[in-house]
Amino acid sequence: MTTQSKSLTREEADAFGRELDALRQEVIADLGKRDLEHIRQIIRTANRSEAAGRLLLHFGFGPLSFVLGTSALGLSKILENMEIGHNIMHGQYDWTRDPALDSLRYDWDNVCTGDDWRHSHNYEHHTFTNILGKDRDIGYGFLRVAPEQPWRPVHLTQPVVAALLALFFQWGVGAHDLRVDELFAGKQTPAELAKRARPFATKAAWQLFKDYAFFPALALINAPRVALGNLLANGTRNLWTYAVIFCGHFPEGVRVYTEDETADESRGQWYVRQLNGSANIEGSRWLHVLTGHLSHQIEHHMFPDLPAARYPEMAPRVREICARYGQGYNTGSFARQLSSVIGRIARLSLPGPKKTAKATRVVPEEAATPLTYRAAA
Amino acid sequence: MISIQETGTGWRSAGSVVARRLLLDRQAEFWMGELDPVRSRAEIRARVVAVVEETEDTKTFVLRPNAAWQGHRAGQYSSVEVEVDGVRVRRCYSISSPPGEALVSITVKRVPGGRVSTWLHKHTRSGDILRLGTAAGDFVLPAATPTKLLLLSGGSGITPVMSMLRDLAARDAIHDVVFVHHARSRANVIFGEELSELAARHAGLRLVLCLDDEPSAPRGFEEARFANLVPDFAKRSTFLCGPGPFMDRAERLWENVGASALLERESFAPTTAPARMVSSVEGVRVRLARSDRAVAAKGQGTLLEQLERAGERPAHGCRIGICHSCKCRKQTGTVQNVVTGEVSSEPDQEIQLCISVPRSDLELDL
Numbered sequence: 001m002t003t004q005s006k007s008l009t010r011e012e013a014d015a016f017g018r019e020l021d022a023l024r025q026e027v028i029a030d031l032g033k034r035d036l037e038h039i040r041q042i043i044r045t046a047n048r049s050e051a052a053g054r055l056l057l058h059f060g061f062g063p064l065s066f067v068l069g070t071s072a073l074g075l076s077k078i079l080e081n082m083e084i085g086h087n088i089m090h091g092q093y094d095w096t097r098d099p100a101l102d103s104l105r106y107d108w109d110n111v112c113t114g115d116d117w118r119h120s121h122n123y124e125h126h127t128f129t130n131i132l133g134k135d136r137d138i139g140y141g142f143l144r145v146a147p148e149q150p151w152r153p154v155h156l157t158q159p160v161v162a163a164l165l166a167l168f169f170q171w172g173v174g175a176h177d178l179r180v181d182e183l184f185a186g187k188q189t190p191a192e193l194a195k196r197a198r199p200f201a202t203k204a205a206w207q208l209f210k211d212y213a214f215f216p217a218l219a220l221i222n223a224p225r226v227a228l229g230n231l232l233a234n235g236t237r238n239l240w241t242y243a244v245i246f247c248g249h250f251p252e253g254v255r256v257y258t259e260d261e262t263a264d265e266s267r268g269q270w271y272v273r274q275l276n277g278s279a280n281i282e283g284s285r286w287l288h289v290l291t292g293h294l295s296h297q298i299e300h301h302m303f304p305d306l307p308a309a310r311y312p313e314m315a316p317r318v319r320e321i322c323a324r325y326g327q328g329y330n331t332g333s334f335a336r337q338l339s340s341v342i343g344r345i346a347r348l349s350l351p352g353p354k355k356t357a358k359a360t361r362v363v364p365e366e367a368a369t370p371l372t373y374r375a376a377a
Numbered sequence: 378m379i380s381i382q383e384t385g386t387g388w389r390s391a392g393s394v395v396a397r398r399l400l401l402d403r404q405a406e407f408w409m410g411e412l413d414p415v416r417s418r419a420e421i422r423a424r425v426v427a428v429v430e431e432t433e434d435t436k437t438f439v440l441r442p443n444a445a446w447q448g449h450r451a452g453q454y455s456s457v458e459v460e461v462d463g464v465r466v467r468r469c470y471s472i473s474s475p476p477g478e479a480l481v482s483i484t485v486k487r488v489p490g491g492r493v494s495t496w497l498h499k500h501t502r503s504g505d506i507l508r509l510g511t512a513a514g515d516f517v518l519p520a521a522t523p524t525k526l527l528l529l530s531g532g533s534g535i536t537p538v539m540s541m542l543r544d545l546a547a548r549d550a551i552h553d554v555v556f557v558h559h560a561r562s563r564a565n566v567i568f569g570e571e572l573s574e575l576a577a578r579h580a581g582l583r584l585v586l587c588l589d590d591e592p593s594a595p596r597g598f599e600e601a602r603f604a605n606l607v608p609d610f611a612k613r614s615t616f617l618c619g620p621g622p623f624m625d626r627a628e629r630l631w632e633n634v635g636a637s638a639l640l641e642r643e644s645f646a647p648t649t650a651p652a653r654m655v656s657s658v659e660g661v662r663v664r665l666a667r668s669d670r671a672v673a674a675k676g677q678g679t680l681l682e683q684l685e686r687a688g689e690r691p692a693h694g695c696r697i698g699i700c701h702s703c704k705c706r707k708q709t710g711t712v713q714n715v716v717t718g719e720v721s722s723e724p725d726q727e728i729q730l731c732i733s734v735p736r737s738d739l740e741l742d743l
Contacts, residue, residue, distance in 0.1 A: 025717060036463040047407050091701030094727060097465040099419070100406075103701045109400055123694030123702055206398040214399060267697070304699050 005255075005276050006326030010266060016325045017268025023317055024303055027310050028095075035307045036096055042083050042289065050076035057229040058219040070229045074236035080109050081237060082244070082292025083308065089114060090122055091305040111170050111204040116177035126304050130249065130256045130277030137249065138256060140165075140172065141181045144348040145250040148258075151351040158349045169238040174200055240290070243338055244281070248297035251279045251340040253330045274301035275322060279330035280315070281337055288312060298329065414506050421445040421509040425501060426480065431567045435533060436498055437473065437484045442509060449476055449512030451544035452537040452616065452643070456510030457483060461496045465508075467725070468493040471536040471618070471643070472512065473568075475543035481509075484567060486533035516616065516643040522550050523614035527607060529627060531559040531597065531619025535567050537643055538616050542575065542582075551579040555607050559597055559619065562590040598626050611636035618643035658683070661735040665689070665743040666708060674735060679715065681730040684743075691730055691743055698732035705730060710739030 008016065049072045056069030085108030087093070093101035107114040120136065128134035132148060139145040143162055144155045165172050178197050182188035188196075211230040216223035255276050262273065281287070281295035288295045293308030299315055300308060322329045332340070396402040402418075409416045415424045423440035431437055449455065449472050458467040468491075474482035487498045501507070518541050526545075528538040535558055545551045556576075560566045566586060576584040585606050589596045598619075604610065611634045617627055624642055631640040655661060661674040663683065672687040681703055684691050694702030698716050704727050711722045712733040720736065721728060 021716070028717070032462040032464075033460075034463075036460070043407070044411075047404060047411075050404075051408075091704070094701060094704065096460075096463055097727065100403075104704060107400075118700070118702060119694070122700040126699055127695040127697065203398075210399045270697070305701060 005272075005328045008269075008272060008325060008327075010269065012268075012325065013272050014266055014268035016321065016327070017266070017271045019321045020271050020302055020318070021267075023314060023321070024306065027303075027306055027314060031095060031307065035093070035309065036098070038309045039084070039088075039093055039101065039307070042079055046076045046079035046084060049073070049079070053229075053233070054215070054226075057226050058215075058222055060222075066225060066229060070232045070236075073229060073233035077109060077233055077237040078240055078290055081241060082294065083289050084108075084292075085110070086292045086294075087308045089118060092307045094305070107203075109207075110173070111200070111207045112174035112176070113199045113203045116174070116200060120177035122304070126301065128262075129274055129301060130254070131259055131262050131273075132256050133259050136176065136179075139250075140176060143345065145344060146256045147348060147353050148256050149348075151348075155349050159346050162345050166239055166242040167235060169242040170234065171204075174204060243334075244291045244294050246341045247281050247334065247337040248278055248294055248300075250344060251330065251332070251337045252344055253328065253340075254279050271302055272327070274298070275327055275329070277301065279332075279337060281334050282331055283334060285312075287334070295334075298331075415441075415443050417443060417445065421511070423481065423507050423509055425503050425505045425507065427503060428501065431484060432565050435484060435486045435567050437482050438497065438501060438507070439474075440481045440483070440507065440509070441479065442481055446481070446509065447511065449481070449540075450517040451476055451541040452517040453512040453514040453540075454537070455481075455483070455512045457493070457497075458508040458510075459493055459496050459501070461492055466493050466496075467510075469510075471514075471540070473536040473539045473543075475540055475547050477544075477547070484533070484536045484539075514643075516618070516641060518544065518616075519614075522548075522552075524553060525609070525613045526554045527610055527613035527615040528554065528556045529615055529617045529619075530557070531623040532561075532565075533567065534619030534623070534643065537618050539568055541616060542572075546575055546579065551575075551581040553581050554579075555583045555585065555610075555613065557585045557587065557603070557607060559587045559623065560589070562588055598623050600626075600630050603627075603630070611639070613639065615640045616643075617641065655736055658735055662738045663735060664738075664740045666740050667743055678734070679731055680712065680728075680733045680735060680739075680741075683735070684730065689743075693731055696731045698729055701729065703730040704728070706742035708740040708742055710735065711737040712739065 053069045053071070053073030053076060056065045056072065060066065060069060085106065088101050088106045089103050089108065091103035094103050099105060104118070108117075125135055125137040130138060132138060132146075139149065142154075143158050143165075144151060178193060178200060179188060180193065183190065183193050211234065212227050215230060216227040219226040257273055257277070262269070265273070275298055278297040278301045280298050281291065283295060288311075289309075293311045294300055296308070296311035296315055299311035299318055302318065303311075303314070306314075319329050393402065396405065406417060406419055409418065415422045421442060423442040423446070425438055426441050427437075427439040429437040429439065452471070454469045454471045456467045456469050458465050460466075470483040470485055472481055473484040474480065485494050485497050488494045514537075516537055522545065528542060530538045538556070542551075542554070542556060545554065556572065558566065558572070563569065563586070566572070566588075572584055576582050587598075587602065587606075588594060595602055607613075611631070615631070617624055617640060619627075628637070628640065628642060631637045658674045658677055663672045663674065663680065664670075665672065670689075672684060672689060674683045675686060678686070681691065681693055681696065691705070692702055694700040698714075707721065707724075707726050707728045709724050711720060712728055713720050713736050714729075714732055715734055716732050721733075
């Protein structure tokens with residue numbers, strides 16, 4: 001479902017934002033034991049699944065225990081990266097004051113460092129979502145996922161490049177905040193890049209050691225089997241997270257914004273942009289948990305620091321508010337959204353269609369309440 | 378030459394770095410907790426083994442702490458943390474049991490509106506797990522026990538001096554101790570029975586109870602009655618603990634007779650009263666505890682803007698309250714969240730600088 005969103009005046013957008021703020025407050029007031037028990041239950045499931053996977057890989061023989069072990073390990077990695085790591089690092093559980101759930105202290109089982117992720121994702125991507133030139137997540141700087149991005153001959157290769165990125169997704173995510181493209185553009189010296197890359201290189205080295213030396217060594221004779229199991233579990237996690245994340249922002253109907261358009265955006269307009277820059281995936285409770293509730297990308301972008309397990313119950317309310325303001329709500333099955341993304345990546349590898357971002361709306365100076373909050377007197 | 382102990386510490390810290398890098402520390406902590414919820418490498422946890430009703434509004438929680446607990450000295454307190462509706466909240470309580478025992482007791486009076494004390498009274502049962510802090514406080518018996526002692530308490534302020542008395546009794550060191558306790562009525566005397574038994578057993582202990590409901594008795598601490606009951610008070614090493622006004626009044630008496638040097642007062646008091654709120658930000662002082670600098674707020678603006686205006690460069694990101702990069706611990710003072718209007722007055726709370734305005738002088742962990 002991709003109905004075109006009506007263009008809202010600043011006043012309309014602000015009223016829209018106030019309704020969403022009210023919903024946000026309602027959920028915050030209701031946060032409690034249930035949310036804590038949910039995340040602890042997921043952590044328990046992930047840890048048990050990891051233990052089961054490792055036991056099967058380390059002590060099992062034959063293909064059945066290998067498949068089961070690898071699947072269990074892959075499942076635990078998916079849960080840890082998505083519902084646990086991603087969401088904790090967003091600050092969704094900071095209100096509990098449990099140090100194990102602290103956004104700034106948590107580090108996930110992924111080659112991307114927690115600090116790099118907090119910067120490139122929590123701050124840059126979630127603040128400047130889908131603003132061309134500011135959100136480095138739009139095609140990650142090398143894929144053309146919106147017709148507004150100028151076509152270059154290198155985009156001809158993007159179906160292959162996108163497939164490779166899927167296989168090695170954690171490495172793409174890990175290197176994202178290094179801004180390697182700025183080296184070629186002359187905005188970063190090799191020395192700066194080397195300094196910036198050090199935490200990533202350290203963490204990646206430890207991760208490689210963990211998955212392909214430490215755990216295989218513990219398995220003695222089963223070492224090759226364990227190393228292969230770890231590789232496949234990491235690969236499964238890569239493909240899954242890639243698919244989920246691409247479905248969140250790149251299906252047909254999701255729009256991008258220009259810097260001019262968003263220059264003096266209000267909080268209400270920020271909400272409108274989060275809505276029109278995101279897309280949801282429909283599915284069962286377990287699909288939502290396995291995506292870390294990024295299947296509710298729209299709700300996640302509106303309320304990135306609310307416990308994600310609340311998104312399913314917020315979604316009908318959000319959808320109702322969107323309908324009243326004439327805003328489209330991009331949602332569909334996993335197959336539909338994924339095929340839409342694949343089609344788009346293929347189509348945009350070729351030049352066209354001709355589309356330039358909309359002209360800037362002029363907003364009277366006095367109506368502007370800049371995005372940065374001013375304290376009430 | 379490196380000593381064996383240093384080598385041991387070196388290996389241990391190297392081991393903990395490796396464990397952290399391999400994400401094994403988190404898993405070890407998880408499985409430890411799964412096997413036995415009281416076990417932990419990161420926290421001092423204690424299992425509640427008994428709950429004793431002392432008076433109508435006071436309960437003693439007898440705890441068995443895990444190996445991380447390093448013991449206490451008689452008179453010290455510890456923080457106690459509980460999860461109230463999913464949120465961890467912490468308060469300090471004096472330890473009422475004597476040192477050197479496997480079990481540790483805290484004695485808690487239910488404070489109307491007090492989140493932690495109410496939670497402990499209503500929800501905490503035998504078998505539950507509480508989290509403790511390291512025992513702390515200078516209100517302790519000196520290593521060499523003074524020959525003449527006075528333990529002076531009011532209400533729930535009896536808890537640290539009870540630990541001292543129990544310690545002395547256990548060491549058979551009660552030579553000349555006067556224990557003066559103030560309470561509303563006999564039924565409100567915490568540890569009443571045990572005090573009587575100790576007084577009966579130890580000739581060196583004189584127990585004096587000052588009860589508000591006795592005929593023609595003054596309420597609380599009163600100088601004339603007290604001087605009459607303990608004429609040599611100014612010559613005794615004295616340990617004082619009770620409600621604030623009670624201690625202030627007693628302290629003045631010691632000042633007047635020039636005996637303050639012999640008076641130890643429990644300085645720990647629960648901070649329940651929030652700092653007075655100011656409506657204008659102008660002139661509010663923000664102390665940055667870690668860098669030991671202070672900033673005075675100028676004009677309007679969030680804490681992030683105020684700090685930047687003063688030349689500070691605190692970590693931050695989105696500036697709209699969504700990315701949590703500017704999260705920091707507010708040690709004391711009151712701030713208001715400009716998005717929700719919520720006011721935070723409790724000490725040691727995490728706040729977001731970019732959406733908080735100061736509403737009193739502040740101390741930040743920056």
